[in-house]
Amino acid sequence: MKLKKELLPALILIDIQKGFEDEAYWGGSRNNPDAEENAKRLLDYWRANQLPLFHIQHISANPDSKLSINSPGHDFKDIVKPLPGEIIIQKSVNSAFIGTDLKEQLDELGVKTLVIAGLTTDHCVSTTTRMAGNYGYQTYVVADATATFAKKGINGQHYDGETMHQTALAQLKDEFATVIHTQEIINSQV
Template identity: 55%
Template sequence: MEPLLPTNTALLIIDVQQGLDAPQWGKRNNPDAEANIARLLQAWRKARRPVIHIQHCSVHPDSPLRPELPGCEFKAEAKPIEGEPIFKKSVNSAFIGTGLEAFLGNNGIEQLVMVGLTTDHCVSSTTRMAGNLGFVTLLVSDATATFDRKGPDGKLYPAETIHAVHLASLNDEFCEVVTTEALMQAVPQKHSTTDQD
């Protein structure tokens, strides 16, 4: 990663929604993901860099992420503020069925920082497409998380294993995997005389 990120590097916050706290998802790794996302979000806002929110609006009848349910709402750590665009999707990739790619092109955004849920589903799918579409993509390892997964043979794979394997698969092929701390050092903060940053 370069010492400083281009000023138009966008923070893409994927599916940080209340419904992903539902017990039905099972055991999760990285309980600090939301706190790290909040740190990055604050840094991006203070530096006046672009922030983009992705919201999963599920069409599955059993999902807590259906748009008419409270679970579809954003978590407190990642609530959009006025002026931050929200792209709603119903599949894994934030580029499918949304205006995200056109928005990025129209705003001259060529570099993306990916955070959110879950590492192996929506974060991975969006990261893969971003890389294929030619965006310089950074994926933040400690600002993402996932759940235990059961394989087709019935074997249970721990969330930490799923998380690590997907990061390894994505790194150097679709993105560069980085940490929250590295990014905090790469985003110089603008100082303001007000508390309204």
């Protein structure tokens, strides 16, 4: 796997916010405890190589949400906190493209390739990835730099976080994106 630097791959870090630290609030059984550490490795690599990167921040319309603008959970986790001058895109729905200027900024930079990581695999990561694929971007989802929580099925059955994560990635794989791992991206010498 070799990503080409001339394609200006952009890193899209989605919703890595403190509100997701309350595991019970989101359904419990969170998978991939190393997701943020791997996202930081990607972020460090993008910064070191001066490649385009975008921090996506969810602002929930629900005032009681852990991601409400008035909640401390709205803040980015310290491990991936944006540096001054780094682009922050705020959104209020699952897709980082809806109600934002993300696509316009990517197009202005000439970006054709996206590397997506963050929270949660089956919600905002999946929705943003699907739209990126539909827009025609060469899209990569970093499996070990994403994570999610347990969900209840329509008949009340329990699906743990790892099951939700794996099925979300399986739905994206080869249809909307290439599913890849952190070390593969770093080894590709973008």
